[in-house]
Amino acid sequence: MDQNPQNQKKWKRHSLLRTVILIGFVVLIAEMIMTGRLSQYLAPRLHMLIYVTLGILIILTIASIRQMFIGQSDYDCDCEAHKMPRSIWTSLLIYGLFCLPLAMGLFMPDKMLGSAIAENMGVTLLSNDVRKLAQVNVSPSAEEQQEQDQLQKPTQEDGESPEAEAEKSPEQPVAANGDAKPATMDDSQIRQLFADSDFGDFYTDIAVFLYKQPVIKLDDRVFLDGLTTMELYAKEFAGKEVETMGFVYHQSDFSEQQFVVARFSVSCCTADASVFGILVEDKNAKSYPIDSWIKVRGKLELRNADGFDMLVLKAANVEPVEAPKDPYVYYSFDTPQGSE
Numbered sequence: 486m487d488q489n490p491q492n493q494k495k496w497k498r499h500s501l502l503r504t505v506i507l508i509g510f511v512v513l514i515a516e517m518i519m520t521g522r523l524s525q526y527l528a529p530r531l532h533m534l535i536y537v538t539l540g541i542l543i544i545l546t547i548a549s550i551r552q553m554f555i556g557q558s559d560y561d562c563d564c565e566a567h568k569m570p571r572s573i574w575t576s577l578l579i580y581g582l583f584c585l586p587l588a589m590g591l592f593m594p595d596k597m598l599g600s601a602i603a604e605n606m607g608v609t610l611l612s613n614d615v616r617k618l619a620q621v622n623v624s625p626s627a628e629e630q631q632e633q634d635q636l637q638k639p640t641q642e643d644g645e646s647p648e649a650e651a652e653k654s655p656e657q658p659v660a661a662n663g664d665a666k667p668a669t670m671d672d673s674q675i676r677q678l679f680a681d682s683d684f685g686d687f688y689t690d691i692a693v694f695l696y697k698q699p700v701i702k703l704d705d706r707v708f709l710d711g712l713t714t715m716e717l718y719a720k721e722f723a724g725k726e727v728e729t730m731g732f733v734y735h736q737s738d739f740s741e742q743q744f745v746v747a748r749f750s751v752s753c754c755t756a757d758a759s760v761f762g763i764l765v766e767d768k769n770a771k772s773y774p775i776d777s778w779i780k781v782r783g784k785l786e787l788r789n790a791d792g793f794d795m796l797v798l799k800a801a802n803v804e805p806v807e808a809p810k811d812p813y814v815y816y817s818f819d820t821p822q823g824s825e
Contacts, residue, residue: 703729
């Protein structure tokens with residue numbers, strides 16, 4: 486054991502610095518867990534690793550505090566790897582590597598991923614890259630459609646108007662995809678709509694769960710699986726009403742009526758984030774600021790983009806909302822039970 490007072494003083498000084506750094510990381514991680522900030526950096530399924538890390542850091546902090554008071558012991562080795570830094574510049578370099586991320590975590594504000602990242606990564610929209618969305622024709626507004634219907638309205642040779650002819654015909658209930666089907670169906674009948682597909686029971690179960698809802702609510706729990714399901718069964722879901730929430734993404738080649746309501750998906754951490762969303766059409770599209778959070782409700786319409794069927798949400802109502810505490814969405818890998 487080194488009894489040199491100078492060496493003992495140096496040892497305690499370095500032990501103090503290490504203890505302060507360890508306490509800093511303990512405080513940072515504990516604060517992120519208690520405030521929910523951890524969800525902005527790491528997927529929930531990996532939170533347990535952070536809890537274990539916090540426990541290990543607490544143990545190391547207690548050991549470092551003890552070492553700081555008892556000084557260098559007989560159990561300290563003399564190998565070069567465990568010796569204290571000999572110069573002030575070496576100390577600054579080594580401890581600075583730990584202090585920099587600690588300071589960033591404690592003092593820099595959290596920044597939510599948004600449109601700037603989406604612009605670089607591209608947005609996955611029902612398996613179509615957002616850069617191709619300019620090929621999607623915007624449907625005419627209600628006023629324009631009414632004018633077109635008036636111009637194209639056929640005349641009846643017997644003098645009766647189409648409206649009068651329609652009154653004589655029995656009204657047929659129409660399903661969401663436009664086919665004549667019973668207006669109300671049980672689960673087995675709904676399942677028949679998706680029976681010819683080869684996408685497996687998992688997506689069929691989700692399709693049934695979504696389809697029987699009067700208004701499909703793509704919340705955080707079903708956002709990703711719901712988008713995938715509606716991609717697989719685009720024709721079946723055409724005409725269904727949908728409500729969802731996300732941030733606004735505009736692109737330079739969008740029409741005046743188009744924007745995307747998007748969410749970031751995180752598998753492990755924000756470094757592997759991907760962007761998913763729905764193309765929305767609304768006459769006030771340009772009035773919604775980029776990265777603002779909105780709730781949108783409307784009807785799905787089937788379009789064609791680059792030879793593929795895709796769904797567009799024709800907005801009926803858009804309202805601003807606060808960003809959720811956890812802004813990211815995750816694959817659940819579970820079939821949702823029940824209906825809204």
